[in-house]
Amino acid sequence: MDPFLEFHQQQTRRQFFGNVGLRAGNIALASMLGAEFARAAATSAVHVPLAGMPHFAPKAKRIIYLHMNGAPSQLDLWDHKPQLQPYFDKDLPDSIRNGQRITGMTSGQARLPVAPSMFKFARHGRCGRFVSELLPHTAKIVDEIAVIKSVHTSAINHDPACTFVMTGSEVPGKPSIGSWLSYGLGSESNDLPSFVVFTPSFPATGNAQALFTRMWSSGFLPTKYSGVALRGQGDPVLYVKNPPGVDPSDRRAMLDALNRLNTINHDRVGDPEIQTRIAQYEMAFRMQTSVPELTDLSKESKATLEMYGADVHRSGSFTHSAILARRLIERGTRVVQILHRGWDQHSGLPKNIAAQVKDTEQACAALVMDLKQRGLLQDTLVVWGGEFGRTVYSQGTLTKDNYGRDHHPRNFTMWLAGGGVKGGVEHGETDDFSYNIVKDPVHINDLNATILHLMGIDHRKFSFKFQGLDQRLTGVEEHHPVKAVLA
Numbered sequence: 001m002d003p004f005l006e007f008h009q010q011q012t013r014r015q016f017f018g019n020v021g022l023r024a025g026n027i028a029l030a031s032m033l034g035a036e037f038a039r040a041a042a043t044s045a046v047h048v049p050l051a052g053m054p055h056f057a058p059k060a061k062r063i064i065y066l067h068m069n070g071a072p073s074q075l076d077l078w079d080h081k082p083q084l085q086p087y088f089d090k091d092l093p094d095s096i097r098n099g100q101r102i103t104g105m106t107s108g109q110a111r112l113p114v115a116p117s118m119f120k121f122a123r124h125g126r127c128g129r130f131v132s133e134l135l136p137h138t139a140k141i142v143d144e145i146a147v148i149k150s151v152h153t154s155a156i157n158h159d160p161a162c163t164f165v166m167t168g169s170e171v172p173g174k175p176s177i178g179s180w181l182s183y184g185l186g187s188e189s190n191d192l193p194s195f196v197v198f199t200p201s202f203p204a205t206g207n208a209q210a211l212f213t214r215m216w217s218s219g220f221l222p223t224k225y226s227g228v229a230l231r232g233q234g235d236p237v238l239y240v241k242n243p244p245g246v247d248p249s250d251r252r253a254m255l256d257a258l259n260r261l262n263t264i265n266h267d268r269v270g271d272p273e274i275q276t277r278i279a280q281y282e283m284a285f286r287m288q289t290s291v292p293e294l295t296d297l298s299k300e301s302k303a304t305l306e307m308y309g310a311d312v313h314r315s316g317s318f319t320h321s322a323i324l325a326r327r328l329i330e331r332g333t334r335v336v337q338i339l340h341r342g343w344d345q346h347s348g349l350p351k352n353i354a355a356q357v358k359d360t361e362q363a364c365a366a367l368v369m370d371l372k373q374r375g376l377l378q379d380t381l382v383v384w385g386g387e388f389g390r391t392v393y394s395q396g397t398l399t400k401d402n403y404g405r406d407h408h409p410r411n412f413t414m415w416l417a418g419g420g421v422k423g424g425v426e427h428g429e430t431d432d433f434s435y436n437i438v439k440d441p442v443h444i445n446d447l448n449a450t451i452l453h454l455m456g457i458d459h460r461k462f463s464f465k466f467q468g469l470d471q472r473l474t475g476v477e478e479h480h481p482v483k484a485v486l487a
Helices: 003-010 013-032 034-043 082-087 138-144 158-167 177-185 248-269 272-294 302-308 318-330 349-373 444-454
Strands: 062-068 121-124 129-132 145-152 195-198 228-230 335-340 380-385 389-394 405-408 412-418 437-439 464-466 469-471
Touching: 062 158, 062 177, 062 318, 062 349, 121 138, 129 138, 138 145, 138 349, 138 412, 145 437, 145 444, 177 195, 177 335, 177 444, 195 318, 248 272, 272 318, 302 318, 302 349, 318 335, 318 349, 335 349, 349 380, 349 412, 380 444, 389 412
Parallel strands: 062 335, 062 380, 195 228, 195 335
Antiparallel strands: 121 129, 145 412, 380 412, 389 405, 464 469
16 A cells, blocks of 8 residues: 555545645745754754664664675685695585585586685784784784674575675565664764765776665665765765755755645655655755764874775775774764675686775774774674675686685675674684585574674564565574674
8 A cells, every 4th residue: 555645546626726725834834933943853863763672782882884795705814724735726525515506607617626725824813813814904803803604695696695695685675784773773863874885996806796775775664764875986975065056044944844844744644755755854954064074084193094094085995984984983873884896706816805805904904993992892893794705616727826716605704893792702613625614504694683682682573564574684584693702
């Protein structure tokens, strides 16, 4: 049922003309009361949580989700397999693959030659975590992070896998995790969106997969819970600035009149998207002053800027996005998501993964350290990962210093840090080929249940009625928070 459509189908000619007159009168009234509405809007909460939320005291009040789109190779970054060296260029044993499906990109190869990582690993931190030489900055924060080496998914191609990791389902149309959190918990900020998304630039050598808006969409939730994407070039948000000749007071009066009309219409029709329009108009007005202040790094210390790296002032870079993520959560934004493309390395992996890491790794580590220095890490959750892993066998030509890796959904590595996470732990184990999980598997929706738990939400009690079902981020199957990574 569409309440807006049904209302107009049942409206008489007399009602239509009567309402037109009513609207004109209210425009004049709202203009006169503009100042009063402005004061009321300034004192009322913009992003209100659901009644009864959170379910229990949260360990994390906010989240920064760092998504490496395209799937980083766990074998070259986290899953140390020194015993693979003698297997170089030997066929992957049938007993390891066990007839499992592989993509069409390698299923036609005559062989599946094993490609051990060419990168060196060393132990770091008090926890003694093995970390690749590609991650020198992350190696410094291993005692702050929980590494999960046994994450798995059922999707073997990028689009469904990204949809799965961000929405809990391979089927498009579901809300993203950021939208669920925005819907349930609201936000402490009245001047910025509760859910903000960055899609920064990436190295030219990166094999870019498309980023679909469903990764930050509200799905069947009201559209006001969709992520607001901040652009890296030009105006951070299009059409937020007033056009030439329009004074802010004129904009305020116009919005107050428009909001009054929308409120009257919502009272008559009941369409929830009218409330969304009211909220979006109001947030756009507030962002005219809050966004310029957000993006002004002039008051950041030299030490902080140097910690993030040389690209910190380059608008649209991952590094610039990372420091803005910290500034957003400082100002009350609930969810910040950074999606970095280019990690799909079917060939030339050593060169290409090094470029991707150089573009992101220092800023990821700096973000964690920056949050800790400011006392924010204890109640800010940071999540890092991709949509699946990479194969131990090479796609295409294999040499000692060059190889490619295909998609591998059976196991991959993600890490968490901050609010409620037990730092320095490693969870899950894979076999000698990093091909199958041999201990403590973690499904994508177990990870999502863990994130919700840290944010004070029982995933089993957090649902939205749609198409006759109580829809949940974690779906209908049994899933549980990963207790081993909880402090």
